[in-house]
Amino acid sequence: MTTNDNSPTTNPPDFAAADRLRPIEELANSGNLETVATYIVDATRRINARVADTVQVLLDSIKFDLRMDRWLEVHHTRRTVDPMLPSDELRDVVILLCAMGRMGGAEGEVAQRYAALAVDHARWLAASAWQASTLDEKAVVRRIEQRARIARIFATGWAALAGGMKSDYEAAPTTTYAMALGAEIEAALAPRAVLPEAESRQEEAILDDGWRRRIDALYGSGKLGVGYVAAGRGWHVLVEDALEQIDASLLPDEREAFRVSDVKEKYGTLRIYTDNAPDLVDPIIEVAERRSALTCDRCGDYGRVGGNGWLACRCGRHEQR
Numbered sequence: 539m540t541t542n543d544n545s546p547t548t549n550p551p552d553f554a555a556a557d558r559l560r561p562i563e564e565l566a567n568s569g570n571l572e573t574v575a576t577y578i579v580d581a582t583r584r585i586n587a588r589v590a591d592t593v594q595v596l597l598d599s600i601k602f603d604l605r606m607d608r609w610l611e612v613h614h615t616r617r618t619v620d621p622m623l624p625s626d627e628l629r630d631v632v633i634l635l636c637a638m639g640r641m642g643g644a645e646g647e648v649a650q651r652y653a654a655l656a657v658d659h660a661r662w663l664a665a666s667a668w669q670a671s672t673l674d675e676k677a678v679v680r681r682i683e684q685r686a687r688i689a690r691i692f693a694t695g696w697a698a699l700a701g702g703m704k705s706d707y708e709a710a711p712t713t714t715y716a717m718a719l720g721a722e723i724e725a726a727l728a729p730r731a732v733l734p735e736a737e738s739r740q741e742e743a744i745l746d747d748g749w750r751r752r753i754d755a756l757y758g759s760g761k762l763g764v765g766y767v768a769a770g771r772g773w774h775v776l777v778e779d780a781l782e783q784i785d786a787s788l789l790p791d792e793r794e795a796f797r798v799s800d801v802k803e804k805y806g807t808l809r810i811y812t813d814n815a816p817d818l819v820d821p822i823i824e825v826a827e828r829r830s831a832l833t834c835d836r837c838g839d840y841g842r843v844g845g846n847g848w849l850a851c852r853c854g855r856h857e858q859r
């Protein structure tokens with residue numbers, strides 16, 4: 539596939555990564571409503587066509603018994619096709635939709651249209667996972683679901699951005715900002731189960747130790763390299779969710795050098811430190827850390843960070859006094 543042929547309406551502009559935003563921002567500031575609208579329509583078609591193509595290739599690769607891992611490795615690393623591919627283009631569309639909103643004074647409508655686009659994208663990926671599941675290829679399903687989940691985090695963030703939501707991330711680059719907002723919303727919506735109280739400190743220690751052994755067996759040396767994990771019982775499910783998702787998202791060559799170096803609490807929230815993590819791991823950790831800021835580390839119920847001197851995230855029952 540050449541990136542530089544001469545059909546401008548069907549190929550995305552081939553901007554170098556660092557310069558990619560500039561032409562979009564120029565277009566957004568041009569005040570030319572018609573050009574902006576044309577770009578949005580073209581880009582939306584392109585995104586849908588490319589997602590459809592990707593899904594088709596995925597399904598074909600299963601049908602012809604090609605290894606999914608191999609397929610992803612080749613296409614992902616060469617960046618010719620990426621199941622998560624519309625990230626940059628979707629972002630461009632959001633920027634332009636916002637610009638259109640400014641031009642037309644219709645911000646509510648812009649947010650609505652973008653949210654619909656984002657939902658469509660996540661739906662495409664989820665549908666492809668469902669189709670793959672009928673072919674009984676568990677690894678394939680997990681990989682696609684994982685990418686759908688991450689696409690949804692970005693999509694949610696972009697939708698929030700388009701809706702004019704503000705947070706403390708404003709100074710960060712647009713993509714980071716969208717990811718953090720999406721993670722914040724995902725974290726707030728995550729389901730939770732409240733743990734029963736342990737009978738004694740001794741029972742609590744036994745439960746904690748059992749969990750640590752479990753994590754070591756599932757994700758210890760030779761797997762994700764997770765060493766000693768320090769997290770309150772209320773956060774165990776957050777840590778497990780994150781490790782399970784990281785495990786599902788790694789490509790074979792990424793796994794070689796990857797390592798979870800530390801899992802611990804700091805200033806009242808969970809921290810997961812890694813070595814040699816590919817980009818897809820960032821949103822997973824972001825969600826886990828944000829969930830921890832809303833989850834009691836003792837019992838898993840809704841909580842908030844507080845305390846005098848020693849910060850902890852606690853529910854009403856376990857609040858520090």
Ligand SMILES: [Zn+2]
Nearest residue numbers: 834837853856
């Ligand atoms: Zn609690």
